[in-house]
Amino acid sequence: MSEQEPEQKTNPQGDVISTAAPVKVEAGKDPHAEAKKQRVVTPEYFFFEAPRERVFITGSEAGKEAVRRANVDFSIAYPITPQSETMQLIGVLYGEGYVKEYYRGEEENGVMSTMAGASRAGVRCFTATAGPGTLRGIEPIASWPGHRLPLVAIFTCRVVNAPLAIQPDNIEITYLLNCGMILFHAENQQDVFDFILKGFLIGEANDVTLPVGIAYDGFFVTHARGYVWMPPKDIKIPPRQAYHGAVPVLDAENPPARLSRDAPVQKSNFMAYNIHNVWQQEVWGATERAKKYINYYMGGLLEAQDTDAEVLLVASGSAAAQSREAVRLLAEQGIRAGIVKIRSLRPFPTRELQQACAKAKLIVIPEYNYVGWLAKEVKSALYGELNPTPLIIGGPRVFGGMSMPVELIVETVLGGLKKVSPTQVPVGAGAKGNGGKKADEMSADDKSKLAHFYQNI
């Protein structure tokens, strides 16, 4: 009997976890043997028919398992917490032959530019970043849609410095909303797995040809474990069809599209404005056309439960998970609440949201960021559309990496039912709204408002 190998830490699928090294292969055996055995299956079989097994894995591992089955050619990234674990696991896949090209990039501006180059070459591309990395790479990221590059990028949300913090806070999504890319917000490990795989098919559809961003909250999703149903690892989705895009790839095999063919396009004149105008309309038109594929593969841009209830929680990402628990706690108190989880932030499910909220009297929007980008989106979508107008509370919000106590959502709902919003901040001493009174002259009512506010931030 041969000497025993030291035991390796594996996930329930038997893959080595959290290590930079590929699975050890016996001498003389092809390290890519398993990858070579993978069969391409139709998306329909892959998503709707293939047997699935349930595994208990982290979000990073879910990302790895999605990429293993996604027929990815090119995947690079710069290490940044909390994304690095995902991308070093992609390195393991590279060692095993599931990904063709892989290296550690120089920094995010370079990485996102390199992704643009590779995607133009016609190969399937995947990358990841987080927080400060997203902002460092935002110039090339924001130009991907205009260049019509159908790649998939994950954004494992964290605080945008400064002050320095590495904890989850999805403020970076506010910068991604207006680039023209498709943008999903994953709630859990299952979403991570599904959205990555489906993202390739949605973004690469001929009448879409756009990048797909998949945001999820760092640590809560990347590092925590959850159950994921996944098809076996010996099947993968079809490869990218380089010649099926709305804009030709640059491979000197077909006539190229040139964004800057003629000098006038780059100068300030009527033609330049007009061309840019038409191009932007087309990009945003493509996000609208993506809706049918999102509905087909993902079962809708949003997921609504019990929308007959007068109280609705509208949330995305980890806030949706917390909202589910809040719904249960509220039910214990005899308050019926429904939930709307927004899966797709771009395209935004405006009409679907209006329908889902038609009967609501109180809408509460919990978020993991200071600025409340989702509340703004929801309010824009609903403004003037509902009669009678519901009370919409943009909150509660946690930021800087705090987790969101479910009780905070419950409190906000209870306050809302009494028409008190935690974001109705009592104004400070001497301000007009306080009747010109000084802080120590606050009325009993003001003090209780202040107490309510401080309890709820």
Add this chain to the structure above:
Amino acid sequence: MSLDYVKVSPGFEKYIAKEYRDFVEHGPFGKKVSVSQVGTFKEALEEHPMCAGCAMTLFIRLAIIAFPNPEDTITVGTAGCGRLAISQAMIPFVYGNYGDTNAVASGLKRGLMTRFPDKYKDVVVMAGDGGLADIGFSMMMHSWFRREKFTTIMLDNEVYGNTGGQESGMTTRGAVLKMAPLGKKFDKIDMPQLAKTAGCVYVATVVPNNPRRVESVIKKAVLIAREVGPTYIQAYTSCNIEYAIPTDKVMEDANNVEKDRYQFQEYITDEAKQYLADKWGYSEYKKKEIPGEVKA
């Protein structure tokens, strides 16, 4: 792919502009052309919106003639004058973001190698001194450290020409330009030396007033980059507007600058020499047989 992607579909010939038909019939695709034949074939770059007397345009034109396989070449550029001419060529061109050329080219080249493992697809970066030495510095250096297989050509006019005459890292010390009102306070960046240090296997500096030399270095650089490693060419391509060089003195200026700080330099590794000799028949790099030498 040679001519196939530019060929006119049968029956449509009479609807296609004469310029285009001329390119298909008399262009450089699928042929070997050289700068000495200029005037006898339709060039990939003819019309352009550049200033009168622009030396950069002459250099770009020569460089494109020199591409060993223009039909399988993709150029990558960034903001600056150069891209106004490069984008007019009958060659696919990527114009991305500021200073991103060498990162884009890294992804493009690797992607093409993945899709076409048995074919040469040449990727050539052509960007200005500001685009490469200043804003694109990190991406350029890292592409060299990684030994990416493409050619980088710096169109060095020693100034931000397109932006309106600001000092760049490649400006010479003391030059008074916008944003250097008291004269530039540090030396011109020694990019050829940095290229060698960073792992380029072929480095050359040229001026455009010697077309045959331009052709020679571009050909070598593109061929070597196919299999050996990164290559770098730095060309002095004066800005006659910002440096107020009279149009008829542009070549004279190039001559003077060549003597002053732009002497022809060529660095080539032994591996690259051997590759050119073995694969592309460069006799000057063939190992000379020493009479009477006893072979091991």
